[in-house]
Amino acid sequence: MxxxxxxxxxxxxxxxxxxxxxxxxxxxxxxxxxxxxxxxxxxxxxxxxxxxxxxxxxxxxxxxxxxxxxxxxxxxxxxxxxxxxxxxxxxxxxxxxxxxxxxxxxxxxxxxxxxMDTTLASQEEASYLDRLRKSMNRALSGFPSEVNEQ
Incomplete structure (x- = not known):
């Protein structure tokens, strides 16, 4: 194209x-x-x-x-x-x-x-994604294991 x-x-x-x-x-x-x-x-x-x-x-x-x-x-x-x-x-x-x-x-x-659209530098973006992943894992830790597997 x-x-x-x-x-x-x-x-x-x-x-x-x-x-x-x-x-x-x-x-x-x-x-x-x-x-x-x-x-x-x-x-x-x-x-x-x-x-x-x-x-x-x-x-x-x-x-x-x-x-x-x-x-x-x-x-x-x-x-x-x-x-x-x-x-x-x-x-x-x-x-x-x-x-x-x-x-x-x-x-x-x-x-x-x-x-042009502005984007985060890849290192900064990776840091935010890592923090988000850790926060989600903490939030899901109180749920039954069936929820965490999905």
Whole structure:
């Protein structure tokens, strides 16, 4: 399976109280003209756009109304209705930081940077697992042996 290339600039759909998680799915109905154009351009290009969480005021400046971290998604399926609206399924790929908002499109458009998940160093992780295992054994020691065997 080939890896996806995350674009440096991408369209962003701003939604209140909505978060797209990596590997999560988000069904969407696209009806606003600006987002119809964004969808059309995404389908003609890399089939990706971002979801940004609208916070605070609903003003038109994403710099002040959007959370700094969102996610980029891949369009898995899209169907356009006769009235021009579309239903689609967006699959979350990776979290992104909105570095700079660009005013060159009629929809929110930003320079983005992938945000990698942080993981514990293997030695630290092993230490936590060992402590967890010991705690579980202590907790199970008072139960009958049949419980401990499972």
């Amino acid at each position: 080939s890896s996806l290339t995350i674009p440096e600039k991408c369209g962003v759909m701003l939604l209140p109280d909505s978060v797209l998680f990596p590997h999560g799915a988000m069904p969407l109905r696209i009806f606003e003209p600006r987002y119809r154009q964004m969808l059309e351009e995404a389908v003609e290009g890399d089939c990706m756009f971002c979801i940004g969480n609208l916070i605070g005021s609903n003003d038109s400046d994403p710099e002040t109304s959007c959370a700094p971290i969102g996610a980029i998604g891949l369009i898995r399926a899209s169907r356009e209705a006769k009235d021009g609206t579309s239903n689609l399924l967006l699959h979350g790929v990776i979290r992104v930081q909105f570095k700079k908002w660009l005013g060159e499109k009629p929809y929110p458009y930003a320079e983005i940077r992938p945000v």
